Amino acid sequence: MKKKNLIIGGIVGAALAVVISGFVSQEKATSANSYQNTKVTEDTKIKVERFNGIAQDKLSFKAKKPTVLPEDVKELEPKTEVVIQGAKKLKVVKQAWVDKDADKKLKYQRKELLIIQSDDDGTVKPMNVLSKGEKIQVAGVDAWLIKRGEHDPIQLIFWKDGRYFNVRGMNIKADKLIKIAESLQ
Numbered sequence: 001m002k003k004k005n006l007i008i009g010g011i012v013g014a015a016l017a018v019v020i021s022g023f024v025s026q027e028k029a030t031s032a033n034s035y036q037n038t039k040v041t042e043d044t045k046i047k048v049e050r051f052n053g054i055a056q057d058k059l060s061f062k063a064k065k066p067t068v069l070p071e072d073v074k075e076l077e078p079k080t081e082v083v084i085q086g087a088k089k090l091k092v093v094k095q096a097w098v099d100k101d102a103d104k105k106l107k108y109q110r111k112e113l114l115i116i117q118s119d120d121d122g123t124v125k126p127m128n129v130l131s132k133g134e135k136i137q138v139a140g141v142d143a144w145l146i147k148r149g150e151h152d153p154i155q156l157i158f159w160k161d162g163r164y165f166n167v168r169g170m171n172i173k174a175d176k177l178i179k180i181a182e183s184l185q
Contacts, residue, residue: 047084054093055080060119061163063093068183070111070172073097092118108151112170113180122159130157139182145174156181 054063058080076096083090097113099105133146133155143158153170156177167181 044085049082049084051080051082052077053080054078054095058082059091059093061091061117063095063117064184065095066115066180066183067185068176068179069097070113070169070176070180072100073111073113074100090118090120092116108170110170111172112153113172114153114166114168115180115184116164116166116168117184118164119162120159120164121162122164125159133157136178138178139184143181145177147174 049058051058056062063078074097076098078093078095081092081094083092093116095115099111102110102112129146130144132148133144136143136145138156138158139160141158141160143156146155146157153168154172154174154177156165156167156174158165158181165181165184167177169177169180172180
């Protein structure tokens, strides 16, 4: 079980940073003058509440699940997080799948899929992250396909229906990630 948590933890950290970055950027854009002082106050401190499973009672949206998945993967337990900064709340659902035999492979050989969705409406997008990707169309909306190094996951980031989606895959080809993203229901 610890291995599964480490797999999710490593993948989720970077992806959640994008969500929180957009959340914080939006807050900074609305009150830019108050951010000149970098002192942490109750209004600028970020607190995260975590729940196992999809805690629908904590969400303002119905979590979507893909109908298309890579072959030979198993689903890990989904997680729900409520990220709180001052009076603002960002609700996040993380769903992950890994190779059925992930424990027999080296990390860079494993097939991993992570889907993060939140109620971030994309009013302020983290362009510093998106500018590293290729702008494409997915499910009728603008999306950014971000490829880093050979042994790094590919990310597909987009906003649709007032929600943020980050479909992130390790050892999953970009065209398959696009099909997965388009199958979210």
